[in-house]
Amino acid sequence: MDFKLGGKRSLYLSIIAPSIVIAIIAVAAYLSGTSAVSKSIVPESTGPANVQMNNETTVFTSASPFASTVQSDPPYSSAPAPPNTGIIVPIYASYSPSQLAEVDEIIQVKNEYPSVPIIAVINQDYGPGHSYNANISMEVQQLEAAHVTVLGYVATVYGTRTVNSDEVDIYNFYNWYHVQGIFLDQMPNWEYTGPDGQWNYNGPGGIYIPQYFDNLTSYIESLGMNIIFANSGENVPENLIGTVDSVGIFENSSMPPFFGEQSLTGPGGSYLSFNKSDFIFFSYGINSIDPYYIAAASDYVGWLFVTNETLPQPYDGLPSYFPQLVSTIASTVSISVSSELSSGAHLSSGNASITVTQPDGTTSEGRTPFTFNLLAGTNVTITAENLTGYYFSRWSDGSTSQVRNVTVSQSTTLVAYYTTSDPYILP
Numbered sequence: 001m002d003f004k005l006g007g008k009r010s011l012y013l014s015i016i017a018p019s020i021v022i023a024i025i026a027v028a029a030y031l032s033g034t035s036a037v038s039k040s041i042v043p044e045s046t047g048p049a050n051v052q053m054n055n056e057t058t059v060f061t062s063a064s065p066f067a068s069t070v071q072s073d074p075p076y077s078s079a080p081a082p083p084n085t086g087i088i089v090p091i092y093a094s095y096s097p098s099q100l101a102e103v104d105e106i107i108q109v110k111n112e113y114p115s116v117p118i119i120a121v122i123n124q125d126y127g128p129g130h131s132y133n134a135n136i137s138m139e140v141q142q143l144e145a146a147h148v149t150v151l152g153y154v155a156t157v158y159g160t161r162t163v164n165s166d167e168v169d170i171y172n173f174y175n176w177y178h179v180q181g182i183f184l185d186q187m188p189n190w191e192y193t194g195p196d197g198q199w200n201y202n203g204p205g206g207i208y209i210p211q212y213f214d215n216l217t218s219y220i221e222s223l224g225m226n227i228i229f230a231n232s233g234e235n236v237p238e239n240l241i242g243t244v245d246s247v248g249i250f251e252n253s254s255m256p257p258f259f260g261e262q263s264l265t266g267p268g269g270s271y272l273s274f275n276k277s278d279f280i281f282f283s284y285g286i287n288s289i290d291p292y293y294i295a296a297a298s299d300y301v302g303w304l305f306v307t308n309e310t311l312p313q314p315y316d317g318l319p320s321y322f323p324q325l326v327s328t329i330a331s332t333v334s335i336s337v338s339s340e341l342s343s344g345a346h347l348s349s350g351n352a353s354i355t356v357t358q359p360d361g362t363t364s365e366g367r368t369p370f371t372f373n374l375l376a377g378t379n380v381t382i383t384a385e386n387l388t389g390y391y392f393s394r395w396s397d398g399s400t401s402q403v404r405n406v407t408v409s410q411s412t413t414l415v416a417y418y419t420t421s422d423p424y425i426l427p
Contacts, residue, residue, distance in 0.1 A: 085298035090315035121183040123153035128172040181227025213243035250281035264300040277302030284314035292358035
């Protein structure tokens with residue numbers, strides 16, 4: 001992994017990690033995800049107030065008479081399974097009884113939650129190692145027998161390592177251990193690396209980083225492997241997104257904010273225009289997890305990892321709350337919200353801004369169409385904001401409260417309907 005110490009990056013894996021297993025646990029198919037939404041996340045507000053609050057709680061359950069019906073103006077309808085959100089678990093250890101115990105726990109959790117896909121990324125001596133290792137091969141076989149997909153770890157050294165050297169490691173992983181994909185560490189968060197390894201290079205003869213990772217992806221796919229992840233640890237330029245399947249955009253001893261310059265939604269909310277499965281975050285030194293935060297964070301990233309382990313070796317074992325972390329992800333349901341005029345026409349001035357507030361106050365926001373995640377049975381507050389020239393009218397289940405409480409026990413779809421007439425201005 002790539003750490004930032006004192007505001008600067010420090011190559012941590014190459015110093016202390018003779019072996020790593022990274023398990024990625026997801027709650028749905030790997031490449032599925034939410035619909036892309038507008039880059040802008042701040043609505044053009046029509047002003048304060050004019051918001052109704054309904055103190056009653058709407059409960060969406062499979063027992064509802066609307067659960068299996070879809071009408072032209074549906075009260076609500078069952079949505080597909082929650083979008084994919086996963087857990088990435090780095091494990092630093094040489095092949096040892098301790099490492100085997102951690103692998104066993106991953107397999108045990110997989111058996112407990114069989115619907116949750118797991119991907120493990122192995123690292124032997126900062127890559128595949130100098131030669132074939134029968135013990136590592138046995139680990140790979142055990143993981144794959146438990147229906148865990150296995151990837152191999154390759155360090156790119158911020159684009160300064162030659163593509164040929166990377167390809168040797170990639171091929172050895174494929175040939176020795178028959179992995180199904182590759183994890184490319186040390187993706188830079190800049191576009192050019194200099195010929196002598198300079199970061200943020202603007203001179204002649206630089207290495208164009210998006211092309212570097214495009215070339216590696218093409219080679220990996222040519223071998224028949226189709227799962228490629230990378231880690232930067234910071235927000236990356238948009239032209240690096242899509243060169244691999246998913247990128248680590250935050251790695252620190254704190255939980256990432258949802259909005260801001262270094263956040264899960266990127267500068268100015270720009271990452272909201274991409275599929276959330278494009279993004280990963282890592283947090284270490286976290287004493288306990290907040291399930292509501294985890295559910296809300298899964299609105300914005302496809303993969304996450306949180307551990308109570310700390311520097312200098314935060315990834316030398318599974319977090320003490322690992323089962324709880326997995327069960328939290330596994331128990332999420334979703335509210336997929338769209339918006340349109342009451343006449344059925346589209347909103348011409350942009351999509352509506354919707355916020356969902358969890359019981360602990362954690363708030364997530366997105367432009368419709370957007371999918372919010374919450375724990376099954378949780379009571380949350382959902383708010384539909386007005387737009388310039390458009391005013392909230394009602395929800396598709398008949399509620400006219402602009403701010404309302406809902407309790408959802410299954411994945412649900414809601415439509416926010418708008419009108420061009422301000423209901424608070426008398427004719």
